[in-house]
Each structure stands twice: as structure tokens, then as C-alpha cells.
Amino acid sequence: MRSSLMRISLGPLLYFWNRQTVLDYYNKIAQSPVDIVYLGETVCAKRRELRVDDWLNLAAMLADAGKEVVLSTLSLIEAESDLALVKRVCQNGRYRVEANDMAAINLQKSGAFFVVGPHINTYNSSMLAQMSKLGASRWVMPLELDDKTLTAMQAQRPDNMETEVFGFGRLPLAFSARCYTARARNISKDDCGFCCREYEQGLLLSTREQQPFLVINGTQVQSARTFCLVDQLPRLAQLGVDIFRLSPQLQGMTEIIDLVDKVRNQRLEPVLAAESLKHHMPTGSCDGYWYGDAGMNFRGMNHQEKGL
Amino acid sequence: MITNKKNVELVCPAGNLPAVKAAVDNGADCVYLGFRDGTNARNFPGLGFDDNELDRAIDYAHNKDRKVFMAINTYPRPHQWQQWCQAIDNSASHNVDALILADPGLLHYAATNYPDLRLHLSVQGSATNHEAIDFYARHYAIQRVVLPRVLSLSQIKQVIKHTDVAVEVFGFGSLCVMVEGRCILSSYVTGKSPNSNGVCSPAEAVRWEETPQGRRSRLNGVLIDEYAPDDHAGYPTLCKGRYLVNDNIFYAIEEPTSLNILEILPELIQAGVAAIKVEGRQRSPAYVASVTRVLREALDQCMANPDSFSVLPTWMAQLDKVAEGACHTLGAYHRPWQ
Structure with missing residues (x-):
């Protein structure tokens, strides 16, 4: 029997913050009701404010504070040096690893448990069964999947496989070899000067009629709208989802975590939490993927469901 | 000096029978196609093959000793699973020369049920490094990988050095600037993506x-x-x-432009690529004919006289005529582009 209380995870930090900001941030997270913390650089191998050893130190601090720690790996692995980095993380010997590329699964020691990250395309039960056979103990649902797909996947979920859903944050929609932050500054990636550090919440890209559209985060492109599935927490629990993922942002993270924590403990109505969370979304909210619509759409709960 | 004497295959797109003929008649070694549904990554209205057309395509190509690859390279959801498996069964019964797959679920199905059928990993499989390629080779015995259009020339050389799996790279056509298989920008805006639709x-x-x-x-x-x-x-x-x-x-992400690798063709061949792929199953038979003809000529000249190879201005002019935005780029192959 699975525990009925949904666990909260903090996904990997997608932005490039300076070292002290990162350390302060995770010190606060250590005091928060988050259960699971994913650590490590997943976007750009050039970002080295924190080295693997620094992440391991943070991991130890968070583990001491009672958090489950998972080490996340790069989502785009190109150079041999990128592979060496991923290999080092996979062989850490203590923490589970979140694979965001098949390379990280291939580099797992035989018998090791791992997490299938959201950027591995787990779209059907056959794929999930194979991941299970190879040692996966958890999968994070790919971002564009919906309620209908998850329902079917949960019905055939392998034994000892946890399900995690990305529940709050700007959606990482695409990865490239090209750095779009450097491009916006008219410099090449090789001479980037780590300019993405200047944009702690990413660099906004709007349409020519000033509609906020996407967010540039180095080689990653995110949604401008913040994905929010907090109002669906009861539905996710009903589907047997084990973990609700929040994606790190600099502003309001403590409040965001507290709101979600209250919802899972049934001390706050999901729809009220969703309303409060809007203050922590710089350019609007979206949830379309969950309903099988365009990802940028926002439905929320309708009035009847809200009981209003 | 090119030391690799193996023939590099020219792999060309076909969205319908006239395009198959255009590709074969103009010198393609292989044509790749898809069924007329969402099982492949060019699910465009009026495009793709039914059983009867597939038969005729295969007859036409095989009669001239060319190969046919079938792309079943989208990711089925549970309610679509049977239909995607049937597409594999169907391809196998038609004697296609290889399947181009992306989903590990389908790779497993094909490798288990049709162990003699040659499998290629689609560009939608997002394998950009030799460890990822090794994963697919170990578990599904893939014999070829199509690399995403995100690697530089030197990175491609490294990949080839570290794998026994044959490597196919894109040579011409529309340019995806994101890692294929990991881009959901389209479904964010429209609800439909390459992976799913x-x-x-x-x-x-x-x-x-x-x-x-x-x-x-x-x-x-x-x-x-x-x-x-x-x-x-x-x-x-x-x-x-x-x-x-x-x-x-x-153009904050990319200009409307086409990928064109003619300038680095000798380096790609020297690096040991097994095949050069042309994008564009959604394009007209005239496009297929024109691009195939130019690339055939260029490949033949490059393989015969690699040291004196130079790009003819007429080739570039012909390719620019059919290119997106009527201009071209080396894309990620050329490091400063990144």
C-alpha cells in the first residue's frame, strides 16, 4: 500500500546563479517541508560556479537535514568532457541519479537504482517496463503528457516504480547547442562570459505585440507562463502519483513550498492555493498539457469543480 | 587525404510515389518514407504511403537496387500502442530494408519480434553521444544512428571514433535548431508536437x-x-x-534558413560517416529531384577525388533555389553558429 501523503520534490536548479546565492538557497530548502531535492547542473556544461564536489557537499548537508537527495545530470551531452562529468555523477556511490539522457542510464552501475528524468521520453508502458528492468525506481512524467496518458500508464505501472509529476514552474521546452542568451547579446557561445548569470529567472522573449511568450535560459528555452497543477493535487493522489515536483525559482520559493505543503496536508483548498500561487508567476500561468491542449493554455478548475 | 574507402550512402526523402521515383532516378542510394498517419514524424495532410503505395515504392526502388527505409519515429501513448506495433508488422511484411525508430518501447518490440530486421535510431531518439548510442546498440542492436543537428564537426568525429554503430548525418534541408526528440515548443503553442503527432x-x-x-x-x-x-x-x-x-x-532563435553541408563534405566523409541524409518528406518531387541530383554529383566527386574537391557554384545556386529562406548555413557543424 502506497503512502497517501504526496511527497514534494524540488527539481534541479535550471538557472545559473552565483555560488553564494545557490548555497543560501539550499540552506533555506534544508529548513523547508520539501522531501526530495534534485541537485546538479542539467542545462549547460560550461556553468561551473559549483563543481561536482560542491554539489556533493550540498547533498550531504541536505541529507543530514533529512532530505532525500538525487543527483541530476545534463539534458544535452555533446563533448567527451560532458560525458566525463556525467560519469563522475553516476559513479558517486551514495546518491541516486536522475538520468536526463540515455548516456546516464548506460553509465549506471549494474544493480543501481535510478530516476528516469522528464527529458527521457517515457510515453508508454513498454518503455516504462524496460526502464524498470534496467533499475529505474522512479520516473518523472514527460512534460507534454496528459491526464489520460498518465491514467493508462499508472494502470500498468511496474512494481516498485514511483511516479513523479512536474507540478509547478516554468516549463523547460527545448534544448539546443546554441546559446540563446549569448545570441541575444550578439556574442558567440565560446565567448559567452557566462552572461546567463545576469538573468536569475531567465531572459524574457516576447512576441512583436509584447505578449510574453518564452524565456531564454542559455541553451534552454522555457515557457514564459508558469505551469501550475496545484489545483489537481487530489486528482494526482487519486492516480497514485507519489511525488509533486516544484521547479526552483529565486522569488517566493519558501511561500510556494508552504502553500503546496498545506494542500497536501489538506489544510488549504487546492483552488485557493492556486490563487495565491499566481503572485509567484511573473508572466501568467498555464496547465494546458495536463488536459491534452496546447501547453500554453490555462484552464484551472472550472467554477463547478471549485464549488463556487 | 580520405582513408575511408567505403561508399557513403545518400538517403533521400519521399512523401509520395513521384518523390520515390525522383529520388531513385536522380541517384539516391536509399529513400525513407512513412505511413499516412501519425506513426511518423512527417504526418502532413496528403503525405505518406498506404499498403499499395508502399508495395509500389519498394518494387520501384528494389528493381533499381536501392533501399527503402520506413520511419516509425513518433512516440506512441498507451492508447496508440497497437497501431504503432501494426505499423512495424506491416513494414516487416513488406520487406523494407530498415526501420527508423525512436521509442525504446517500439525498438524492443521490433528487436524481439523481427530479429533479422535492420533497425536505425531516428534523429528523434536524441542520441548525441557515444554512451547514448551504446545504450541503443546494447539493448536493441541498432545498426545505424541518425545524429541530431546539434553537434559540431569535431564532436561528430569523436562520436564516430567511439562507436561501432554506423553514423548518418543531415546534409541538407530544414534546420531543427533544438535537440530533436526533446523539443516541445510546438505542442506548447498548438497542442501538437513532433514526438506525439x-x-x-x-x-x-x-x-x-x-x-x-x-x-x-x-x-x-x-x-x-x-x-x-x-x-x-x-x-x-x-x-x-x-x-x-x-x-x-x-530572429531570437534562428533565421529561416536551410542546412547545407557541401562545404564540409570531405571532412564528414573523412570522419567516417556512413550516410548523408536529406530532410524534406513534406517537400515536392521537384525538390527531391533537384537536391538528390546535386548531392549525388557532389558525393561522387568527393569520393573519387577528395583532395581536389571543391563546391561548384552551380550546386549552391540550385540548392539555394529550393532552400528555406533561399539561403543556407552550416548550422551547429560550424562552431561559431552555436
Whole structure:
């Protein structure tokens, strides 16, 4: 029997913050009701404010504070040096690893448990069964999947496989070899000067009629709208989802975590939490993927469901 | 000096029977196609093959000793699983020369049920490094990998050095600037993506508007670009629009341009690529004929006399005529592009 209380995870930090900001941030997270913390650089191998050893130190601090720690790996692995980095993380010997590329699964020691990250395309039960056979103990649902797909996947979920859903944050929609932050500054990636550090919440890209559209985060492109599935927490629990993922942002993270924590403990109505969370979304909210619509759409709960 | 004497295959696209003939008649070694449904990543209206057409395509190609590859390279959801497996069964019964797959679920199905059928990993499988390629080789015995269009020439050399799996790279056509298989920009805007529906920025979501400021293109309501009277108004693929970043309006992701590798063909062959692929199953038979003819000529000259190979201006002119935005780039192969 699975525990009925949904666990909260903090996904990997997608932005490039300076070292002290990162350390302060995770010190606060250590005091928060988050259960699971994913650590490590997943976007750009050039970002080295924190080295693997620094992440391991943070991991130890968070583990001491009672958090489950998972080490996340790069989502785009190109150079041999990128592979060496991923290999080092996979062989850490203590923490589970979140694979965001098949390379990280291939580099797992035989018998090791791992997490299938959201950027591995787990779209059907056959794929999930194979991941299970190879040692996966958890999968994070790919971002564009919906309620209908998850329902079917949960019905055939392998034994000892946890399900995690990305529940709050700007959606990482695409990865490239090209750095779009450097491009916006008219410099090449090789001479980037780590300019993405200047944009702690990413660099906004709007349409020519000033509609906020996407967010540039180095080689990653995110949604401008913040994905929010907090109002669906009861539905996710009903589907047997084990973990609700929040994606790190600099502003309001403590409040965001507290709101979600209250919802899972049934001390706050999901729809009220969703309303409060809007203050922590710089350019609007979206949830379309969950309903099988365009990802940028926002439905929320309708009035009847809200009981209003 | 080119030491690799193996023939490099030219792999060309076909969305219908006339395109198959155009590819074969103009020198393609292989043509790749898909069924007329969402099982492949070019699920466009009026495109693709039914059983009867597939038979005729295979007859035509095999009679001239060319190969046919079948792309079943989208990711089925549970309710679609049977249909995608049937597409594999169907391809196997038609004697295709290889399947181009992306989903590990389908790779497992094909490797288990048709152990003699040759498997290629689609570009949608996002394998950009030799460890990822090794994963697919170990578990599904893939014999070829199509590399995403994100690697530089030196990175491609490294990949080839470290794997026994044959490597196919894109040589010409529309340029995906994101890692294929990991881009959901299209479904974010329209609900339909390459992974799930085999389409990107689908035509059904496109709207053109004439305004006093000029012509505008929208994708599901989102303004992709606005064109001055003398601007070339290309298809509004969402990563090739002009957007506002830091008070500047520009092609913030990529210009409307085509990939063209002719300039680095000798280096690619020397690096040991097994095949050069042309993008464009959605394009006309005339496009297929024209691009195939130029690349055939270039490949033949390059393989015969690698040291004296030079790109003929007429080749470039012919390719630019059919290129997106009528211009070309080396894309990620050329490091400064990144």
C-alpha cells in the first residue's frame, strides 16, 4: 500500500546563479517541508560556479537535514568532457541519479537504482517496463503528457516504480547547442562570459505585440507562463502519483513550498492555493498539457469543480 | 587525404510515389518514407504511403537496387500502442530494408519480434553521444544512428571514433535548431508536437493576416512574425519567427534558413560517416529531384577525388533555389553558429 501523503520534490536548479546565492538557497530548502531535492547542473556544461564536489557537499548537508537527495545530470551531452562529468555523477556511490539522457542510464552501475528524468521520453508502458528492468525506481512524467496518458500508464505501472509529476514552474521546452542568451547579446557561445548569470529567472522573449511568450535560459528555452497543477493535487493522489515536483525559482520559493505543503496536508483548498500561487508567476500561468491542449493554455478548475 | 574507402550512402526523402521515383532516378542510394498517419514524424495532410503505395515504392526502388527505409519515429501513448506495433508488422511484411525508430518501447518490440530486421535510431531518439548510442546498440542492436543537428564537426568525429554503430548525418534541408526528440515548443503553442503527432508548427494552426503594418503570421494566435512589403514571408515555424528580447526585435532563435553541408563534405566523409541524409518528406518531387541530383554529383566527386574537391557554384545556386529562406548555413557543424 502506497503512502497517501504526496511527497514534494524540488527539481534541479535550471538557472545559473552565483555560488553564494545557490548555497543560501539550499540552506533555506534544508529548513523547508520539501522531501526530495534534485541537485546538479542539467542545462549547460560550461556553468561551473559549483563543481561536482560542491554539489556533493550540498547533498550531504541536505541529507543530514533529512532530505532525500538525487543527483541530476545534463539534458544535452555533446563533448567527451560532458560525458566525463556525467560519469563522475553516476559513479558517486551514495546518491541516486536522475538520468536526463540515455548516456546516464548506460553509465549506471549494474544493480543501481535510478530516476528516469522528464527529458527521457517515457510515453508508454513498454518503455516504462524496460526502464524498470534496467533499475529505474522512479520516473518523472514527460512534460507534454496528459491526464489520460498518465491514467493508462499508472494502470500498468511496474512494481516498485514511483511516479513523479512536474507540478509547478516554468516549463523547460527545448534544448539546443546554441546559446540563446549569448545570441541575444550578439556574442558567440565560446565567448559567452557566462552572461546567463545576469538573468536569475531567465531572459524574457516576447512576441512583436509584447505578449510574453518564452524565456531564454542559455541553451534552454522555457515557457514564459508558469505551469501550475496545484489545483489537481487530489486528482494526482487519486492516480497514485507519489511525488509533486516544484521547479526552483529565486522569488517566493519558501511561500510556494508552504502553500503546496498545506494542500497536501489538506489544510488549504487546492483552488485557493492556486490563487495565491499566481503572485509567484511573473508572466501568467498555464496547465494546458495536463488536459491534452496546447501547453500554453490555462484552464484551472472550472467554477463547478471549485464549488463556487 | 580520405582513408575511408567505403561508399557513403545518400538517403533521400519521399512523401509520395513521384518523390520515390525522383529520388531513385536522380541517384539516391536509399529513400525513407512513412505511413499516412501519425506513426511518423512527417504526418502532413496528403503525405505518406498506404499498403499499395508502399508495395509500389519498394518494387520501384528494389528493381533499381536501392533501399527503402520506413520511419516509425513518433512516440506512441498507451492508447496508440497497437497501431504503432501494426505499423512495424506491416513494414516487416513488406520487406523494407530498415526501420527508423525512436521509442525504446517500439525498438524492443521490433528487436524481439523481427530479429533479422535492420533497425536505425531516428534523429528523434536524441542520441548525441557515444554512451547514448551504446545504450541503443546494447539493448536493441541498432545498426545505424541518425545524429541530431546539434553537434559540431569535431564532436561528430569523436562520436564516430567511439562507436561501432554506423553514423548518418543531415546534409541538407530544414534546420531543427533544438535537440530533436526533446523539443516541445510546438505542442506548447498548438497542442501538437513532433514526438506525439509527427508535426511541428502544424498548418492547421497557422493564420495569415493583412494589416496596415504589413502581413502577419500567427500560430494558434501567437504572433510569429510581421513582414514588410519586400520581406519574404516564409512558413511560420515557431523557432524561426522574429521576437522581442532586451528591446531588440530579431530572429531570437534562428533565421529561416536551410542546412547545407557541401562545404564540409570531405571532412564528414573523412570522419567516417556512413550516410548523408536529406530532410524534406513534406517537400515536392521537384525538390527531391533537384537536391538528390546535386548531392549525388557532389558525393561522387568527393569520393573519387577528395583532395581536389571543391563546391561548384552551380550546386549552391540550385540548392539555394529550393532552400528555406533561399539561403543556407552550416548550422551547429560550424562552431561559431552555436
